[in-house]
Ligand SMILES: Nc1ncnc2c1ncn2[C@@H]1O[C@H](COP(=O)(O)OP(=O)(O)OC[C@H]2O[C@@H]([n+]3cccc(C(=O)O)c3)[C@H](O)[C@@H]2O)[C@@H](O)[C@H]1O
């Protein structure tokens with residue numbers, strides 16, 4: 294860094310969007326150390342990691358275990374020492390971790406020793422300052438009041454002549470608290486550690502939020518987020534830096550690990566002032582008061598944004614890849630019906646873990662069409678996945694001889710024999726079974742429980758059927774653009790959907806057109822619209838009553854369905870918790 298004329302103090306900061314694994318404290322600590330080394334080698338003086346990076350996020354009830362709390366604290370102290378031992382003692386490193394509040398909190402009804410969602414700034418081999426998250430999210434997928442006690446300290450560090458405040462994720466989303474206190478404390482930089490899960494278009498919301506909060510704090514805002522999958526959640530990274538005037542100074546790629554190194558000009562720290570901090574206590578520590586010699590700041594580095602389909606597809610690939618990898622699997626298996634759902638799941642799986650590790654099984658029954666076999670065959674040829682055929686008619690016949698089922702019971706037998714077949718092959722060969730159902734089917738209960746609903750992970754669980762078609766078309770077009778073979782057979786995209794459980798069966802025999810169904814479901818599930826709202830919005834009353842009833846009575850199926858990647862504002866699972874035993878039915882008033 295050649296010295297030039299200094300106007301404002303400068304700082305090179307690094308935002309490390311890393312893929313931590315929940316519970317794997319030792320591995321996460323190694324990961325932090327490796328990325329901190331990389332950032333320091335690139336000249337960074339402040340290196341920031343996401344929320345609870347040492348434990349992974351969200352830790353759920355692991356937060357309540359004393360042994361886990363202690364391990365997190367020990368990892369923090371060990372990390373401070375290892376940074377020093379590695380010659381990084383002069384670099385300030387901020388990490389999120391699980392801590393313990395030693396005070397009793399009688400007003401909250403919490404004893405001494407309650408868990409905290411905390412951050413610590415490490416410098417010179419020790420913890421320079423620490424604090425706990427103020428605002429605990431308790432909506433959607435979050436349950437933080439169940440675990441944590443809130444903090445009330447805004448930590449401010451003077452580093453190379455700049456005052457820097459730190460906060461954690463939800464602290465940014467709520468008015469007041471740390472952001473307002475940062476303004477009162479007259480800081481030049483606000484660093485926010487995040488564990489913010491992906492939802493479609495959330496990157497736009499975050500950018501707008503960061504710009505607004507930077508203006509409110511009167512400070513440059515650095516936002517660092519996790520990346521990678523954790524059960525039903527996917528973290529998309531999207532770390533960024535915005536100036537107090539709302540200019541995006543840097544932005545990391547989505548769904549990839551990255552160390553975003555950014556040079557920022559920041560106002561020199563003045564005498565400490567703590568105006569109007571409300572309920573927040575400002576704690577200050579000086580690490581280094583003198584500014585660094587100035588240098589030419591790097592150009593603005595703003596990574597390109599993904600279009601909607603590309604973004605959702607990347608989320609689904611990331612979610613599946615990390616579920617497979619983090620749970621110790623190497624391969625997956627799924628039934629290939631020649632239909633669009635199983636074709637898209639296969640394409641996602643091939644992109645996630647490689648076609649050689651994806652095992653497709655065609656399981657024709659007496660009612661299977663010729664195209665169900667030829668389209669499945671075509672998919673295997675296009676993707677290069679492993680492929681075999683297991684005819685199920687003899688097994689179905691054996692059950693039928695013993696049980697003499699008829700109607701729906703007989704139809705569902707085929708789906709159940711396929712479930713048994715896939716689970717048998719999973720047990721024997723060690724593959725994770727993928728369920729292929731989409732959000733529209735799951736909403737309407739249109740799947741056979743313990744049949745095609747068996748599996749360990751369900752990639753399309755939060756993807757409505759109309760989006761299944763869009764993603765398939767996008768993935769094929771993307772292949773064409775890259776000069777590759779489109780993975781999904783065009784016939785699977787264009788043919789009418791059918792469960793093929795009886796001759797000539799079509800989804801449209803039981804369900805309305807998927808475009809209408811998805812619109813209605815979006816209003817009912819994502820917006821909590823009532824039956825009256827839906828009729829007022831123009832949906833046919835009979836259809837509204839039929840579909841809402843189907844959705845309500847299928848809650849038991851959803852509870853038993855495998856986990857799958859969340860991509861929407863309200864995914865089935867933690868985002869939408871309804872009683873199974875439920876006497877409430879939505880009706881249009883007379
Ligand atoms: N509240 C409750 N709590 C716990 N269990 C409950 C329950 N209500 C019913 N059940 C159980 O659930 C059973 C009924 O559920 P289930 O056996 O699934 O059967 P069911 O929902 O009646 O039928 C499956 C439907 O899904 C369609 N399907 C099947 C396969 C694939 C596809 C596709 O396109 O992908 C569509 C099929 O055409 C049919 O319309 C009952 O026999 C009972 O044992």
Ligand SMILES: Nc1ncnc2c1ncn2[C@@H]1O[C@H](COP(=O)(O)OP(=O)(O)OP(=O)(O)O)[C@@H](O)[C@H]1O
Pocket residue numbers: 627628629630631632633634635636654655656657658661665711729730734745790791792793
């Ligand atoms: N003949 C078959 N061979 C292999 N698997 C099958 C077969 N039929 C159904 N399945 C499995 O059961 C799932 C449910 O498929 P089904 O054909 O009943 O309706 P779907 O929801 O339209 O799915 P798809 O679009 O994949 O056909 C399929 O995705 C597939 O995994």
Ligand SMILES: NC(=O)CC[C@H](N)C(=O)O
Pocket residue numbers: 344430435461462463464466487488489490
């Ligand atoms: N971990 C958190 O506090 C996340 C909450 C926040 N509203 C988000 O989704 O980004």
